[in-house]
Amino acid sequence: MILFAAVDQKMGMLFNGRRQSQDRILREKLIRMADGHPVWMDGYTAGQFSEAEREYIRVDETFLSKAGKGEICFLERPSGEIFGIEKIVLARWDKTYPADVWFDAGLLNGMRLTKTEEIAGYSHDKIILETYEEVRRL
């Protein structure tokens, strides 16, 4: 399973139960990254996808345990343990937003940054995609 999350410059994800930000270009990029496979997510995250994008996503409240090998899980509202992470892709906003829930940076321990890619978003000048992979897989 490939864990995908959007974070700000300080690894923030949510504030007051709401996502910090979203960007339609990033959603398109995510669908392209999945390369024909469904992108897994919960109902809250599905809310930011349009009707036309629905055919590319799979909505399940326990999606983290349902995704198969190599499939992407888009995580916005974290809870509970996460098993079987093959790779982590962080989409980093170009700003710092208020946060009261952060991505657990400890998940990156034992991983190495293997790729960075910069894209221009719709409402963000710059979004950096960082790919982390476990050291032993390299």
Next chain:
Amino acid sequence: MSKKRKFHYNRLRRILISLMMLLLIAVPIAANAAGTKTGNAAAQEQSDTVTLANLPAYAGVPFVAVNDNVPYFTADELVTTSFETYSELDKLGRCGAAYANVGKDLMPTEERGSIGQVKPSGWHTVKYPDIIPDRYLYNRCHLIGYQLTGENANEKNLITGTRYMNVDGMLPFEDLVADYVKETGNHVLYRVTPVFTGKNLVADGVLMEAESVEDAGEGVLFNVFVYNVQPGIVIDYATGESVVGQTPAAVPAAAPASAKSGTEKAAVTNTAPAKADTAVPVGTTYILNTNTHKFHLPSCASVKQMKEKNKEVFTGSRDEAIAKGYQACKNCNP
């Protein structure tokens, strides 16, 4: 009825009908306007009750949530037309609440102009280069950020605010609102109220309230007080004078432990306190260069040029990275 009397009767009837139609149209508009004013005034009264005395003291985090992060707006204030209003300065030359319904049509289309000619109440041009990275203690701090309504040198929208309040406190909220409006095209009802104690010329902080309109707060909802403090500096809020001195802890609490080994990973951290509503960051990810002993943000261009064998991912605070013997990269300034 004579022709003359009939003419007068018809004329009177037309006037009466016109008056009745006018009343039918005007009364709801007037009532609505009065209702909006009343709603806003009532909400403003509630936000005016927020004072430093009934808030927790600054404790190292730039803001604190108020009223469980629910703004004091009333339902009749949530409209889908953009507007912006700024309070008149009071007798001491101090700003009052700035209030807007932020829409794409209010957002600036050009770079911000000069605002240096405005001297907000309590203003001092003072530098602390050894303590403040950007040297200057005070900024001319927009109540409603330039990126939201494009207000330049509006004296009713600029207060004396510390660099810390401006950049670490207010800017993240302003950016959150701006990016939401740009992405969705929706409106965000937004009010920033400076909070002064007595006749002080410098505000203790600002109350920032926001609610997205079209989705009834699903996208944006907050009510926070941002402290007008600068770590390492003591401010006399009556005058704006300042000295180097002890302030409450500026360093956030330690990061909770999280990592586990193998593929069993800890859950993503949710450390939001239930009541205090203060934010505690858990640390930042840096890339260490084990050869040069510099540390970088993962997005830094230097990371791409770094040899794989020299890269090490580190999560923790900036101070912890320095304590490990690493220096901050001068390009990305982590």
